[in-house]
Amino acid sequence: MPNPFRGFGAVFYKEVLHVRRDPGTLFFSLVIPLLQMFVLGFGIDTNVRQVNTVVYNADGRQESRELIDRLKNSDTFHVVRYVQNDHDLNDMIIGGKARVGIKIPVDYSDRLIHKMSAQVLVLIDGSDSSVAGQAINVTTAIGLDESLRRAVTDSTAPFAVDMRPKLLFNPDSRSPNFFLPGLTAILLLNVTTFLTAFAIVREKERGTLEQLFVTPVRPFGLLLGKLLPYFFIGFFELCNILFFMRFVFRVPIHGNVFLLAFLSLPYIFVSLSLGMLISSKANTQGQAMQLAFLTILPSIFFSGYIFPRETMPAFFYGISFLVPASYFINITRGIILRGAGLQHLWLDGLALFAMGTFLLVIAARRFSNKIIMT
Amino acid sequence: MADPAQSSPQYAISAENLVRRFGEFTAVNDISFRVEKGEIFGFLGPNGSGKTTIIKMLTGLLPLTEGNAWVEGLDVRKDAEGVRERIGYMSQKFSLYDDLTVLENLRFYGRIYGLSAERMKRRIDEIVQLNGLAPYLNRLAAQLSGGWKQRLALGCAMLHEPKLLFLDEPTAGIDPVARRQLWDLLFELSGQGITFFVTTHYMDEAERCSHVAYIYYGKLIADGTPAELKLLPDVQPAGTDRIEIVTPQVTRALRLARHIPGIRSATIFGESIHALVEEHFNLADLRAQLQKDGITVTDIHPLTASLEDVFVELTYKHQALLEASRA
Known part of the structure; x- marks a missing residue:
């Protein structure tokens, strides 16, 4: 009767040796789950706090300033700017600089003094449902509280401070409307970074890279030549995603779809460059795969795709500025949901382009110094 | 200062006191040699003795830690780009694109070297004829046998008509017939004035070279024609x-x-x-x-003495010296 477990000990022994010889894989398989745990544990606070808020205080007197202080003290709102007209108020929200806009009318104090009800307009960016819900609750609660306080001291006072929340951009609070524009950024990253992450490693494994290095080919010639075909593929995929988003999931695009296509170019560029850098660092396709995954994680957690960036702890909020998807999600949501224009989003596009160039230059330097050969 | 004799057009390669260190490890230790134009220069040595490192230094892939080298009259330290325009290189692995056809591989390298359409067509025709690749033009490189891969790789390396070709173990892992055919091809090309820098482990191949050097753990321990080496006092x-x-x-x-x-x-x-x-x-x-x-x-x-005797004797002697110096 042959032993069905024959060779168990030998294979076990050999496998342990493999694991020991390849600390990289071990590192990734052990550290990534812990990293995810820490990010989700610390970074995610479902209580929305410190929402970027813009204030247009047309009144400007004592009473109105007190109201603003109360809103600030609630910890829900973080006033990023005071503006002087309706246009700027709207612009801050459309541009994604603020999620909540508060407009105190010019006769606010007068009406309170004359024991009349004063309306305060609260504009809320509905493209993030958790932020929107919290903003509605807190503002109406403060309005109610303020009114009660006045009623206690003076029983003849009417319902004084009347908060009027107005949900912008996604009035039905449809979740595809909110998630799909963000998902576009993640999906596109998946396609492009992975495509290029393998591009150079494959040549390293085959030995063709060494062959190329003894030809007069220059680093940027090599990198851009490799990049361009995937650039077209990435752009084609973007068009597919937008098509399905619009016509299958029926997410209305409020802004200019051509602007969206145009601003996706620097994002595709930066994700491809990231893939190139990964490819120049990794020695095997397996390593390239792990590194590519490592870049997907922050893009999901820190980009604002799932959790609002403003409510993250300062450290993670800082990281979110280094994540290309943060800028592109601002672009997709801006154009698709808020109808933002180039004047609101040019800085995001420029940031993406700068990041892409930076990454590509680092990758090219590794090539010209032949670091990847040794 | 460049010594005019070293950069003289007589030499295809002129290496002077080459040193390459990787951290503490000295892979190439003060090596000098010259290769005349039209020679088949056989570069021999055990695995890991520094053969590939020297090729990388001469082709500008690795910076020299110390020393000077001129390849086709150009200073490798100053004009690696120019060197790469003038040389061809074929690595141990016949680095081809497996998922490209024979013709596509040739065209790719033609474009890399910036050949005009007209010249590319002429060169591909010449190479296909010389290397007998005609029946395989539309076959994927992956489907070629070792000998044919090697001929294609050689074809790709010489598309731009280099006067000097580096072949790193060109016959490793191919059958004896293909080996013989490659050497016939090398002799033919050498007759046309092309210089070859060839590394090999095969002694019969070394015997065919017009000039042989032997490197042992970073040191050059023999340099001359096969006949000269057999008469070395260390050997005989x-x-x-x-x-x-x-x-x-x-x-x-x-x-x-x-x-x-x-x-x-x-x-x-x-x-x-x-x-x-x-x-x-x-x-x-x-x-x-x-x-x-x-x-x-x-x-x-x-x-x-055969060349194998030469290298065995020299290896023993230097092994003994190495151990003595360690002790």
Whole structure:
């Protein structure tokens, strides 16, 4: 009767040796789950706090300033700017600089003094449902509280401070409307970074890279030549995603779809460059795969795709500025949901382009110094 | 300052005191040599002795830690780009794109070197004819056998008409017929004035080279024509002769031979033993002595050193020196 477990000990022994010889894989398989745990544990606070808020205080007197202080003290709102007209108020929200806009009318104090009800307009960016819900609750609660306080001291006072929340951009609070524009950024990253992450490693494994290095080919010639075909593929995929988003999931695009296509170019560029850098660092396709995954994680957690960036702890909020998807999600949501224009989003596009160039230059330097050969 | 003699157009390669260190490790230790135009220069040495490192230094892939090198008259330190325009390189792995056809591979390298459409067409025609690739033009490189891959790789490396070709173990892992055919091709090209820098482990290939150098752990320990090397005093010390003992019992015979006075060293070569013996050593006595110990001696005769003898002797000597210096 042959032993069905024959060779168990030998294979076990050999496998342990493999694991020991390849600390990289071990590192990734052990550290990534812990990293995810820490990010989700610390970074995610479902209580929305410190929402970027813009204030247009047309009144400007004592009473109105007190109201603003109360809103600030609630910890829900973080006033990023005071503006002087309706246009700027709207612009801050459309541009994604603020999620909540508060407009105190010019006769606010007068009406309170004359024991009349004063309306305060609260504009809320509905493209993030958790932020929107919290903003509605807190503002109406403060309005109610303020009114009660006045009623206690003076029983003849009417319902004084009347908060009027107005949900912008996604009035039905449809979740595809909110998630799909963000998902576009993640999906596109998946396609492009992975495509290029393998591009150079494959040549390293085959030995063709060494062959190329003894030809007069220059680093940027090599990198851009490799990049361009995937650039077209990435752009084609973007068009597919937008098509399905619009016509299958029926997410209305409020802004200019051509602007969206145009601003996706620097994002595709930066994700491809990231893939190139990964490819120049990794020695095997397996390593390239792990590194590519490592870049997907922050893009999901820190980009604002799932959790609002403003409510993250300062450290993670800082990281979110280094994540290309943060800028592109601002672009997709801006154009698709808020109808933002180039004047609101040019800085995001420029940031993406700068990041892409930076990454590509680092990758090219590794090539010209032949670091990847040794 | 460049010595005009070194950058003189007479030499395809002129290397002077090359040093390459990786951290503490010295991979190439003060190596100098010159390769004349049109030579087939055989570069030999054990694995890991620095052959590929030197190729990388001469092709501008690795910076020189110290020393100078001129390739096709250009200073490698200053004009690696120009060097790469003028040389061809074929690595051990015949680095081709497996998922491209033979023709596509050739066209890719033609474009890399910026050949005009007209010149590309002419060169591809020439190479296809020279290397006999015509029946395989539309076949994927992956589907070629080792010998054909090697011919395609060589074709890609010489598309831009380089005057100097580096071939790093071009015959590793291919069959003897393909090996022979490659060497015939090399001789033909060499006749047209092309210089070859070839590394190999095959001694029969080394014998075919017009100029041979042997590197041992970063040191160049032999440099000359095969005939010159066979007469080196280290290989054939004064007052010694080389003999061959043919016997079916080589292992036992070797053990015995090493204890016979007058035999300085002995090594097995297939079904025979090559031994270095004192001058005037009596071969008839040796035969009698071995037969007395039960060895069937088919033949004993004097021998001229082969290149393999040369490298074995030099390796032993430098191994001993290396160990002595460590002790």
